[in-house]
Amino acid sequence: MVMSKTIMTTSDDTIAYFGGAHILFKRGLHLPPRNVENHRFLYVESGSGEFIIPDERLHLSDRMLLLLSPGVREIRYDDRRPVSYTYIEFSVTRDLITEPWYHVPESSPHFQTLIGLLRSTLHEDGDGTESVILAAIDLTLRHTVADASTPAIDRRIRKALDYIDRNLNRALKVSELAELAGLSEPQFRRIFRASMSIGPKEYLLQTRMHYARRILESEGLRVSDVAELLQFETVYQFSKQYKKVHGHSPTRRR
Structure with missing residues (x-):
């Protein structure tokens, strides 16, 4: 795995969206x-293959998110499986990473938010596109800085994070995640907080409400539809939790 030294963007950087x-x-x-x-x-939403540059190769697989540097590249996807991927191309006035690629792990607390930002870019117009890309860059580089100074996430917590990512529409319980991780609930809460700097209940709430915001903005669903999708009993309950995270009701986003 190639690790990258990052160069943070500044307010003077200019982002240009190419497609x-x-x-x-x-x-x-x-x-x-x-x-x-x-x-x-x-x-890469689904599919497998290789990302190839001179003298280096990276295996591609399902749910793989990469930030790619400019340069010569070749990509081969396996012909035994369907291929589904999203790309966003942009220029910036400085190098973001010093290596050919940076792989954002699925266990990153920003992973789902980044996917939502990239997908929403395809629906933005005008200046909004560059703003969304800048937000995605900021989250990606923030994660790489954390990589250099924080320990790897406990594998049991990583398993729980991946499970959360796959079940954002469900109202998961901390006890369910603890059982999945093979820990008692108090142990799970303690190790989760040590790994993520946030408790599992707060993480679940924030992750689900960020997901709710993305689909409200990009899918054209009504607030009641999203409340039902996320398995809230009432729109009021959903709106209350949404406001707790975002500071305003979901109807203000429409």
């Missing part, structure tokens, strides 16, 4: 070597 798309192929796909002059976010 992006969600790509779906029923069979494998080969993108031949070419020089890409801009940075890219690449999210």
